[in-house]
Every structure is written in structure tokens, then in C-alpha cells.
Amino acid sequence: MNVRHYTPRQQIALFHFVIILQKLKGHEEVNPETPYTSDTVGNPGAAPPRLPFSRVTQEDLAFFRTLLPGRTITDPDLLKSSNVDWLKTVEGNSEVLLRPKTTEEVSQILRYCNERNLAVCPQGGNTGLVGGSVPVFDEIILSTSLMKQVITFDNISGILTCQAGCVLENLSNYLEERDFIMPLDLGAKGSCHIGGNVSTNAGGLRLLRYGSLRGTVLGLEVVLADGRILNCLATLRKDNTGYDLKQLFIGSEGTLGVITAVSILCPRKPKAVNVAFLGCSSFQQLLETFQCCRGMLGEILSAFEFLDASCMSLLEKHLKLTNPITESPFYIVIETAGSNATHDEEKLHKFLEEVMTSSLVTDGTVATEATKIKALWSLRERVTEALTHEGYTYKYDISLPVEKIYDLVQDMRGHLGDMAKNVVGYGHVGDGNLHLNITSPSKDPALLAAIEPYVYEWTSKWKGSISAEHGLGLKKRNYIYYSKPSEAVALMGSIKAMLDPKGILNPYKTLPDNIH
Amino acid sequence: CFAPFLCLRPPQIRVKPDRTGVVTDGVKHSMNPFCEIAVEEAVKLKEKKLVKEVVAVSCGPQQVQETIRTALAMGADRGIHVEVSGKDYETLGPLQVSKIFAALAKKEQADLIILGKQAIDDDCNQTGQMTAALLDWPTLAFSSEDVTLEADKLKVVREIDGGLETIKINLPAVVTADLRLNTPRYATLPNIMKAKKKKITNVKPADLGVDVSSRLEVLKVDEPPQRQSGVKVETVHDLVEKLKEAGRI
Secondary structure, three states: OOOOOOOHHHHHHHHHHHHHHHHHOOOOOOOOOOOOOOOOOOOOOOOOOOOOOOOOOHHHHHHHHHHOOOOEEOOHHHHHHHHEOOOOOOEOOOOOEEOOOOHHHHHHHHHHHHHHOOOEEEEOOOOOOOOOOOOOOOOEEEEOOOOOOEEEEEOOOOEEEEEOOOEHHHHHHHHHHOOEOOOOOOOOOOOOEHHHHHHOOOOOOOHHHHOOHHHHEEEEEEEOOOOOEEEEOOOOOOOOOOOOOHHHHOOOOOOOOEEEEEEEEOOEOOOEEEEEEEEEOOHHHHHHHHHHHHHHHHHHEEEEEEEEHHHHHHHHHHHOOOOOOOOOOEEEEEEEEEOOHHHHHHHHHHHHHHHHHOOOOOEEEEEOOHHHHHHHHHHHHOHHHHHHOOOEEEEEEEEOOHHHHHHHHHHHHHHHHHHOOEEEEEEOHHHOEEEEEEEEOOOOHHHHHHHOOHHHHHHHHOOOEOEOOOOOOOOOHHHHHHOOOHHHHHHHHHHHHHHOOOOOEOOOOOOOOOOO | OOOOOEEOOOOOOOEOOOOOOEOOOOOOEEOOHHHHHHHHHHHHHHHOOOOOOOEEEEEEOOOHHHHHHHHHHHOOOEEEEEEOOOHHHHOOOHHHHHHHHHHHHHHHOOOEEEEEOOOOOOOOOOHHHHHHHHHOOOEEEEEEEEEEEEOOEEEEEEEEOOEEEEEEEEOOEEEEEOHHHOOOOOOEHHHHHHHOOOOEEEEOHHHHOOOOOOOOOOOOOOOOOOOOOOOOOOOHHHHHHHHHHOOOO
16 A cells, blocks of 8 residues: 555554454454553554564574573563563563674674574663664564773764763763763663664753764764674764765664664863753743843853753652742753853853843752752753653653744643643753653553644644654654655665665664555 | 861862872862851851851852852851962861861851861861860750750750750850751852842951961872772682682682
């Protein structure tokens, strides 16, 4: 069926229609092998039926055990945590977890799996939020947890080369001792792997200042589906020789190749970091504060984040954090990073005086000292954690024109009424990226039906992205048409078919089910 | 009054090559956490109308003013910066600071001195007690619950090994603040703005008749011995063998 000529909404409707038809025909659409037990069939976020990959045999295990002695895990207890995502919303049933240490081992694994037609799920820190990091069925989990060596670091150019399994926080610590920092920072830093960050083109808190991984990653080493090692691990700032292949793999969520090493450009550690926590009485004033901030803090601004009053009450209720200022409808976290403390403080104080006297901001506080800075940041970074205590969270990571961001939260509140327990908004407002979160005491299909596709249609109407930085993974793959035209998706399908003809790399993820 | 600002421990403390101390250049300095608690307590006493005026004092080089401003933003009324810099600052210890505080207390006719129980860079825990001794005032160290006034006496609860001890002492007195005394407030913007207009007077130790030369000479400062890396073993058998090799069993 050629769905290219229909609108996204029509495509989803057709999708549902097909499912129902097949159900009526008695096809195995209602498949005992789908990992969701309580989702209704016909939910575009649920898994499709298992594709006809081979199943792991004793011979396969023998091969892996010879290749990776002591690092071929088959114990169900040990496998459990790698089969479930961080949000505990998706669970696969892989029976094999492999822990290679070198690129060569990854190459041999993939060559073997490709020949045997065994599906593989690459896994880093397993902190993804769209079900992309865990198996859907019995895919072999290929973990980067033992690939954690720093290969080189040049402290003149600031270029770091390391294996894909290095934990982001460990890299940050390594660099800070040498007076540099990683160009990205996110709440999951204590667990996420740099390979996973690159595969998902992670955004984070510093994107506003240092840009995305598409700019800071200088080179990649990738193992392709058939085991070929693609060494594009350049450490050059400028290299215009042919097509820039690494851009294909950045953000491909492990579906085009397994990233085994990364070279990345790191900025110098700022000598002076200040964090201001401000309160605004309306979103309009928040936006004007942002404009003022851009104008007066410009080159030293390194983060501009927001959270709403609902987020603050959850932080107070579940994590016992204190609000450092008076209650406001909106809160802003501003971070500056510069090379001269006195200059930066002067700029910051002038800015604060300006926004206070013009009443754009109703209250605020400033921190210059490490523990206080951490305390203020935790008010933004721990919102995700606070939400997990409210029951089941429906997460939406949306890019929109910046002035529309909070309209979506308010419209959603009106639209859902009593069906939802909480509707909260927070995120990287400086980048036009909203994290919309809706909670209910437990999973609620009726609530889900009210949220989707409403939220995606709303986003599509304003030409936004239905996944700003989290990626598509399992949960959002079928919504890609809300943000990308069918010609683009078709071309993605061709590239996937070219690089992974058997489709063994992270199947059921990223690309929608209905491309052929 | 509160104890001087100090060097906040950064991720990497390094010993100076000549082993006379630790490197403080370029290291971020800020208010000692226990002193912050002391400032908070002083401000609370003022809010309860038990004291008339809170004066924040710090001894050190120019950067100290920032710390005093923080105290002013938290609610102190005015500040006094006792200028000590260079070599004198490097050798400034609890005894000299106590002498400065004692002299200031007399000059300002203070009734109560509150300071942090100890500084987190040297962990001396001496300044409060020495100041009281020099003034012949009672000391109440390690206060852990609200300081209150009952009749003319200061009533304070402090933590001791066996539990809590409630003590009443006469004024004037010295009180040192322990961790659980309170949670210091954040200095909010309106107060930070107001603090800019509050007065900080500069004073030299000589003006107070205090000699800051040290009677102590640091012979050397060393880093603790490097922790040896461990060895990973594959099996219990290997572990037993290794322990035998090391003569442990």
C-alpha cells in the first residue's frame, strides 16, 4: 500500500484500519509476542509483530562465548535490567547480552549476526526515553559498557577521542582535571554513554552555548551491519573531502551502524560560572526576559531553561527540594560561563537589575559557588525524577516556535480536563524545546487516546518537531510523518536498506513500520 | 561577627611545590558553610527582634568583600572588612583572628558573637573558643537548635555525644554554629540590590592594636599517600591465592 500521498492523520487512520481488517481476517496481529500486554492493538507506539529473524541457538552461544569469554551474559537476572528501559515502560525478552571490549570484537559480532540473520539491539547507558535502547523481542543486546577507554586527548586543540562506552560524567571529570569540559550536559550524565549520546544526537542543557553534536563531533568509528569497520575518526576541525558520512550515523539511533569510537571537540572549562534562578508571572514576560538576556548576557550565556509552577510543586512534594524564591507561575534557570568572574558578575548584575526594575522578573536568586549552583540546577534537572513518583508519565519532547511553547501546555490542560492528574511543562526554552509531561496514577489507554494524536497534530500545525531531542526509538517511529515529508522518509528507508539489507540493526525502531 | 571566608575545596587540591601549603591562587573562595549558618541565625534573631543590629565581619584580602556582601544580602545590616593580605594572610590562624574579633567586639560594644564552629579548610574549631577566652565571655559551641533569649540569658541547645544539652548562659557571649542549627536562606534579588547600598567599613589589624604575626611555623605539607590500585581476580581460588601471597592468610 502506498501511503505517501496521504496526510499524517490519514496515514495513522489507514494504519488503524489495516490492523482492524487484519484482525477480522484472523491474522496474527494480536500476537502473543508483542511486548505490551495492556496496550490495545492499533496503537502506533506499540511494537509490530516479530520479524522473521533467526533465533539464538547453542551454536551461536558457543561462538559468542569463544569470542567474548566471561562477557557473554545469559543469566536472566543479569539480563533483566538490560531488557527494561529507564522509564520502565518497555520490556523485551532478550536472552543474550554481549559485552565487547574492542571495535574488532564488535565487528566480528556483527559479521556473524548478519550471516546468521540475528537481530541486534545496541545499548549504551539505557537512559533513552523512547524505548529505543532495549530489545522489543529477543534481539541480542550489544552493550558498550566495557568500551570505556579514553584514547587520546589533545589539550591544545581540545579534541578528545574515546570509545563509545565512556560514561558522560566520567568524560566530564577527566576533562575538568585538564581544564576542559564536554560540549554537552544532560540529567542522565551519570549513566549515559557517549556512543548513545551521539547515536541519538542528544541535546541537553548546554546546546544553547556550544551547539549540537552535529557540530562538535569531528569523527566517528562505526561498525556496519555486515561487520565492516568504517574508520572516519578524524580529529580535524575542518575536512571537506567528500560526503560527510558521520552525519548519517549521528542521530540514527543505532539503526545504520554501531558507533564504537568518537572524536569530539571540547570547550575550555569556564573560569567563572554563575547561575540565576528567576521567577516570572507570565510566559510572555519569560520570553521578554529571554530577549533581554540575549542582549545583555549574549556571549556568556550558557543555558536558559524553564519550569512551571506544577513542576515546582512536584519537586517540593516528592523530592523535598525547597523553592529558593517566592512562588511564581514560571521559573527560569540562567547559567553564564565566562573567562573572567568580575566581568561576568558585572554583566549579570546589570541584567538582573534591568529585569527586576522593569518587573519582567518578580523575584530571583544568584549562585556563584559550586554547591549552591548544583542546588539551583537540581530544581531543573530533577523534574523528570519527581514525575516518576506520580505514577505513569506520558512524555512529549516537542520543538516549536518559542512563543508557542506554553500554549501547547495550556491547550493540553484544557483538552484533557480531569482525565490527567498533572500536565506540566519545562525544558530548553532557549532552544525552542518543550518537555510536555502528563501523568496519571497508572497507565490509562483512554488518556493516551485523548493525548495522541492531538499533541502531534497540534505540533504539526505549527510546523514543529514531534521529537526535538529524544529521538523516535520504538514509541514514536510511526509519528515521523508529522514532522517529515514522505519523500524524506522514503529516502531514509533506501539508505537503511543499503547499509543494513537484512535489517538486523535495532529493528522496529526509528523508521516507521510502513516503509518498504 | 563571623569567621573569615576561606578557600573552598575544589575537585583537585594541590600542594604547593615548596610544600609550605596548598595552592590557593585561582581557587574559588566563598563563605564557610558553618559561618553561613551563623549569619542565618543572626538574621533570624534580628527578625525575632531579639537583637538590634547584625554586623558581618571578615578578615582577609580584597575578595572578602564579596562574602560580606552575601551576608548583607542575607540580612546583615553592615559589614566590617579587616584587611589582611599577602604573607600575613597566609599565616593568619585562629589565634590572630580571635584577637581581632575580641578587639572589634570591645570597639563595637557587641553583646553576642556568632560564628561557624570551624572552617572547612583547616578544621581548627578554635576561633570561637579563643575569642571568648580573650574577652572572658562564656562560650556556647556547636549550637544545633534555635538560639533564644529567656530573661537576660541566652538559651541554646547543642548536640553532644549522648544526645542534646540545653544551656543558659549570660550575655555577652560567644556562640558557634553547628550544621543542623538552620538552613541558610538564599539571598534573593531585591535583597542583593539593597545590600549594594549597605556600608562596609575597612579596618586594619594595626588599628585594632592586633599583631597578626604568627607564632607557628609550618614545616611541611604533604599529600596523603596515593591509594594503590587494586587487583581484580576472576575466581575465589585466585582470591585465596592472592591473599596467601600477600601474607594476609
